[in-house]
């Protein structure tokens with residue numbers, strides 16, 4: 490019997506095998522370029538956010554899907570080694586999600602995602618973890634999986650349902666999802682997409698605040714890169730500044746932020762305090778390279794390094 494007890498955060502989302510190749514210059518259409526060795530890394534927004542939360546010391550369960558091949562087994566092992574409960578990670582026929590990432594010397598990148606098993610995640614797999622979702626203080630989802638499992642998770646969550654709307658679907662969010670979202674966590678680009686305005690329209694904090702106020706969600710946290718995050722709650726906005734750090738690699742900063750925000754909320758912090766905690770964790774993550782390797786542990790966050 491699934492008692493569903495003891496889990497602080499349930500993450501419902503994607504898991505990918507990222508294959509990163511460094512190139513001198515990104516190829517243009519029709520061009521072939523030489524690259525360095527292929528670096529294989531566990532990725533996917535869902536899995537990354539689950540790892541971020543687990544590193545910060547909370548008990549995390551992951552609901553998602555991998556394939557049945559050796560790559561899938563490796564992805565599962567990696568998550569389990571981070572302390573994430575993978576008992577609801579389904580194995581479906583075929584390959585897991587893959588992301589092929591080309592990075593040039595200026596750290597500009599091109600990414601192609603092949604969703605693989607992520608696209609097979611369905612509402613039934615989420616409902617099978619129903620007791621877990623109902624009892625968790627926080628349920629966290631992103632949009633690298635189909636919409637039905639996201640909606641199922643939002644409906645089952647009794648605690649705080651946090652949605653990182655990444656990537657924003659071309660048609661926007663379904664109308665029935667909006668009232669189920671307790672906290673929405675977009676970055677600047679996602680905010681622009683949700684509001685139907687160009688990216689250039691969301692550069693300053695006043696504009697971010699104005700756009701966030703127009704969303705049909707009472708609690709919104711917009712991540713603003715080196716500027717930190719803007720928290721909108723009860724009609725009021727507060728800017729949470731990021732500490733000044735030497736940014737080396739911002740890959741995965743948003744995932745660290747979302748995982749840490751979920752940890753703060755699971756520990757009972759008010760939204761603005763949870764955002765302060767997340768801003769500190771995400772700032773530490775940009776000081777090191779690699780999305781997952783850079784994610785801070787609780788000890789590093791406490792200054793013990």
Ligand code: ADP
Pocket residue numbers: 676677711712713714715716717718731732733734736739740741742743744746767768769771772775
């Ligand atoms: P994404 O990774 O989705 O593009 P952001 O760039 O907004 O998201 O970054 C997420 C969070 O990471 C920010 O809210 C901030 O807390 C932190 N962050 C990102 N870049 C920096 C930076 N250069 N200095 C300090 N913190 C940063």
